[in-house]
């Protein structure tokens with residue numbers, strides 16, 4: 001499973017607007033469909049490696065792409081069958097159908113398979129779940145190699161509904177831009193490897209996939225305070241704060257103080273017990289503070305969060321500290337790192353896809369939100385969105401959230417914009433997890 005890095009993502013409405021803008025700009029929609037079909041044909045030609053191909057065409061423009069691909073494949077000498085679910089229902093799809101001169105089978109009850117199936121039944125126009133009888137017909141192709149055109153038919157491209165597609169894809173070719181379904185569970189796993197054919201659409205940069213993480217080396221004149229001084233506050237489970245502090249050092253912070261922690265992973269971390277927390281918060285060299293790892297809701301947490309807010313420093317707020325801080329967050333530059341349960345408690349009443357909900361939460365809080373999970377989404381209050389699918393399945397283990405909070409702190413402490421800091425921290429976290437791989441425990445992310 002993979003998606004292209006730093007690639008645009010559009011909802012189906014935004015996709016239609018981008019299409020319309022293309023048409024207004026002088027590129028007829030038929031040209032877009034021709035480019036889409038050609039890209040599908042090119043991929044199918046490579047994947048088929050000489051074997052026959054069966055193209056399943058739906059009634060809309062997704063089916064239109066299928067007819068174009070069929071014509072292009074035959075031009076390249078591939079044996080192609082086309083099976084249609086219904087007559088084309090759009091002018092564009094009809095025109096594409098008319099230019100396909102081969103036979104069109106009905107997609108009946110017992111369709112003969114082929115080594116490679118191209119699923120061009122439904123794309124962003126799906127408006128309801130697939131009928132059970134169609135799903136049963138498609139199940140018969142299970143085990144064949146499948147290319148999904150734009151999205152696997154049956155998934156909600158916007159990622160709002162969790163409809164399951166009957167036929168998961170080996171490769172999904174997204175057209176124009178990725179859609180939320182390519183980067184959100186449960187649909188993302190059904191897409192297999194997602195590729196993008198940009199087909200000349202201007203998709204903008206507001207919503208994207210994570211860029212490849214490139215840790216810039218500190219500049220030659222860097223010293224420890226310029227690289228960022230971070231304060232991590234420990235609660236009743238100080239091991240969590242120790243992980244955060246260790247991660248912050250690993251992620252590039254120059255100087256890390258763990259207030260209230262005893263056993264820290266590196267001698268370079270200043271572990272302080274006693275009453276120095278407020279004094280440390282007032283240190284003019286301090287770049288950022290982390291509160292929340294290993295710190296359940298309590299009066300003590302409320303006091304520590306209030307002191308952190310009072311300091312005016314950029315903050316990373318994790319776990320119970322998120323709900324504790326929200327009422328007083330104001331203009332504070334902050335990164336909030338909730339997992340699904342914490343998100344639901346901190347931001348009740350939000351609807352839509354994980355992208356929609358995270359965007360709304362960031363706006364409501366006036367802070368950057370990292371909505372953690374296997375399909376992590378990062379949102380800024382100004383509408384920027386970054387999707388981190390696929391992360392690493394090995395990150396689903398205790399303590400990795402504490403590590404992420406520390407990495408966020410390191411990036412914030414060096415003066416990054418909060419969204420850029422969150423993106424860099426998530427990228428760093430995933431890259432390290434992938435490098436370690438099977439059997440990862442959170443300590444490895446810090447120590448390895």
Ligand SMILES: NC(=O)C1=CN([C@@H]2O[C@H](COP(=O)(O)OP(=O)(O)OC[C@H]3O[C@@H](n4cnc5c(N)ncnc54)[C@H](OP(=O)(O)O)[C@@H]3O)[C@@H](O)[C@H]2O)[C@@H](O)CC1
Nearest residue numbers: 019032033059060061062122123124125126127128129150
């Ligand atoms: N974006 C771009 O730039 C480009 C986009 N292109 C392509 O166009 C695709 C979008 O095309 P699209 O809008 O025509 O919708 P599409 O997904 O083919 O389906 C709509 C049809 O399905 C029907 N229908 C819906 N649900 C159903 C159900 N459960 N069961 C049965 N029927 C159902 C629906 O009928 P209705 O809902 O009215 O009953 C309608 O007839 C896009 O994904 C990409 O592949 C490229 O060609 C070029 C450039």
Ligand SMILES: [K+]
Nearest residue numbers: 122149151153
């Ligand atoms: K499809």
